[in-house]
Amino acid sequence: MSKAFIAAVLQDSLNCTGVAAQKAAADLIDAITVELKTEGGFTLPSFGAFTVHKTKARKALNPRTGEPVKVKAGKTVRFKASPVLKKAV
Template sequence: MSKAEFIENVAAAGDMSKAEAKRAVELVFGEIEAGLKRAKKDGKFTVGTFGTFTITKRAARKGRNPQTGEEIKIKAKKSLRFKPSAQLKAAAGC
């Protein structure tokens, strides 16, 4: 689903204009981003009954170029993970 489709669905479900829905969606996404920036200490940001976003660190490692078989170095980096809450899993039928 594209962001535009998501905004259209929110507008229809909330009985609001697309402009109002876009503002609401942008506020929610912005708050999630801000929460992740604040979460640098423990690396977690929980959104109520929605789920938990976690920032994890991936260590540097060696890999192989699949075309040439040459060994390459893969840099260390941070990764973002999401774990849905039990309520969200139940709503999705998982």
């Protein structure tokens, strides 16, 4: 799924212009991003939950050369599907 797909669905659903639908799709994605940054999670009932998890610093191997590489600690987003979504798929 892409931002263009979301914009197309919004345009068909709301009977609005393509520019307005693209703006709404961008605003929706921005709002979700801000919510993940500030709250650490975002839930859409009957769809699923997005959560932010911290990753520890670790050592990995460069697949091309095989030499060890340090990977910094960071954050990643995880998704857990709701039972309604699992049943629908």
